[in-house]
Amino acid sequence: MRAFLASSIGVTCAAALVLPLAAPAGAAPDTPAHPATAGSVPAEASGPAEVPGSTQSLALDPLASPSVRATGAPAAAAAEQGLPERDVQPFSLVGVVWDDVDTELHGTAQVRTRATGTDRWSDWQDLETHNAEHSADAGTAERDSGAARGSTAPLWVGDSDGVEVRVRPETPGPGESAEPPVPLPAGLHLELVDPGKDPQELPATGAAGADRATSLGATVLPALSRAETEEAAGLAPAAKPYIGPRPRIVTRKGWGADEKLRESGFAYTKSVKAAFIHHSATGNNYKCSQAPSVLRGIYRYHVKSSGWRDIGYNFAVDKCGNIYEGRAGGVTKAVMGAHTLGFNTNTMGIAVLGTFTKSNPPAAAVNAVSKLTAWKLGLFGANPKGKVTLTSGGSNKYKKGKKVKLNVISGHRDGFATECPGARLYKKLGTARTSSAKLQGR
Template sequence: MRAFIASSIGVTCAAALVLPLAAPAGAAPDTPAHSTTAGSAPAEASEPAALPGSTQSLALAPLSTTSARATGEPAPAAAGQGLTERDVHAFSMVGVVWDDVNTELHGTAQVRTRSTGTGRWSGWQDLETHNAEHSADPGTAERESGAVRGSTAPLWVGASDGVEVRVNPEAPGTRDASATPVPLPAGLHLELVDPGEDPQELPATGAAGADRAAPEGATALPALSRSATDAAAGYAPGAKPYIGPRPRIVTRKGWGADEKIRERAFTYTKTVKAAFIHHSATGNNYACSQAPSVLRGIYRYHVKSNGWRDIGYNFAVDRCGNIYEGRAGGVTKAVMGAHTLGFNTNTMGIAVLGTFSNSDPPAAAVDAVAELTAWKLGLFEANPKGKVNLVSAGSNKYKKGKMVKLNVISGHRDGFATECPGARLYKKLGTTRTSSARLQGR
């Protein structure tokens, strides 16, 4: 790969914050970090009020089978946990976490929420429980920090101030008729995330420099022509590398990432051989104008609730085709993410914001994935229509050390036994590969 100059992202030190395990209903929201990370700043009692966003963490309690029978619903075969209907401070995203990242939640997690705008309660909504596949690889400092916890996927519910949750173990016979129900994981907590206010629009402080990086304070990297992209990647005029034109990318500054909550250091791998496509499983009930809020919610959930060093995905794409910088470290660099357990080395993760198990992804989002992969994979001389050999770091599909041949543009399910990126989005990957290669000039 030819040398090129990466954009720089300003960083600040992240402090690990400690909160009581169960905050009383109506208590002021705090931002939990459930254990500190080696090398982090000393723990503090609470997050400075000036920082945007917050997280309320509420311990779940055993559910009463009597109340379940009173509503006409069958009582679970084993004890469920949850919280009854209650008032809370405002939030927009919700998820459930537990102590051990290596323990799966075999069962269902559902929430209902009350809108701050209408005062009405929603129906019960499912949380995607099998979220262990989105994580740092085994043996890495991020995975073994002691801060990482198991979790569901977070769900975007919009501005809300009331919540009820129920988590029930899998019914007997779901996996094996002779099996007893698997107990729920220990330390179940409900996480209510307020993503904070949108950042004010900040004008760029000048034209892009020779490396075409974002000027300090810019909210987006502008789209570049093919020739300008080649020049930014260090190629001489007249060269014809297989790099797609760089699409417009909203920077972390643009979507309002609070740089104080993530770890200061970056982790890089040698190259980018492949792209794993995901859906965020946060639901489709958001407007494109809300996408920065959704992204800030995911970021805060990944860092403060899951215990990761930063947001897990390298990039995100919303339903209108806007592309967002994800994990910090430079959009042109091989930043190691936490997106595909077992295959985070020498790959990148792209999450389309939404849930596409039963809903078709918008054409604009599919096109944006093609544009992004054509550019970023091209920087590392990867053919979007090609195959690549990757060594598994260990997953539920491939044991550690196994050499696996995968598509250069793969779905999350190709590296891990999961429904992600949803059946409807997964079916679009063939078209994405062809479009991406065409944009590279292949």
């Protein structure tokens, strides 16, 4: 258990091993997931029968690249790694992880999958490889626990039972230096996540201001009027706060979070001074009715595959505008997330489920971001149209200790050199700031 959870009781899952249908050669049935030495690993089951979902973790092997095949060189000389087509246990979300959380994957990772029970294979799909920016800050117990791993962004592929993967190092482009490519990280594994079945539908519950709704069994925190929101926040009737009405929020119980997966304690910061907007980069091929499954997949991937203490984002928004509680600890509290490397202190991370590099985010999703920020930032007195000075914890854009002036509602790329939240979503943040401020009464 990590340092900040020294007083917490660890939760142990008695995992039964489930082998993939076509186990790779040399599979070690009793090898724990992500061993220190490379090797094929069996699926990691979810534990007790009532716990939903599972993860299959498969070590990648050297593949013969096109140039190697042309020259007849041995496969061991190939820089490319992957797995050929194979049958596996059903899964819906896929990603690639590696041993060192501080090592970046300089190259491309692609997968193709087969829909369950069919012979239909997808085209090759890209995984977002530069995912180090979505992580706990350096120097924190979560980052330095020894459990954290490097990882791509996960990709939602829907119900599948066949997979093929290839990971290739970067090669010099025309006119670029012919220096040898940066080697791929050590310990590459393919992670295949089954998010489990959706929770049984329960009636929405939760009184005004019920921040402990999850522990009380609520699946949804209902929307409140502005007056109800101010009352729930404990504000005097004569006060004139700038706070937006609380929007409807689906709780962790509502989207089926398995609370046995995460670490049992919570980590908090002093305030919420800013919001960083992300896209999950999991693709747009999901129905809004599947959003809870997508979230459970991301949650399991963040915890079981990437080694984080909980899901990284504080909140998530789907393309229909539904808002979901993310990292546990209380929706009104300053819960420390793992969403923007270098800027997780005194901020919150909101992930819009989807990929918005070339696709426009739906208006409903942008509107939900406005509602959520108007409420949550309002609880801490932050102006959505304002600026804030934050101290960097260290990123590839700002060195540790540097004071950085940012928008109160910023995109992930404002704190880290990344494409996140996608160019199309980033362009909508001005609209979100204006709408959020209006909802606060500014």
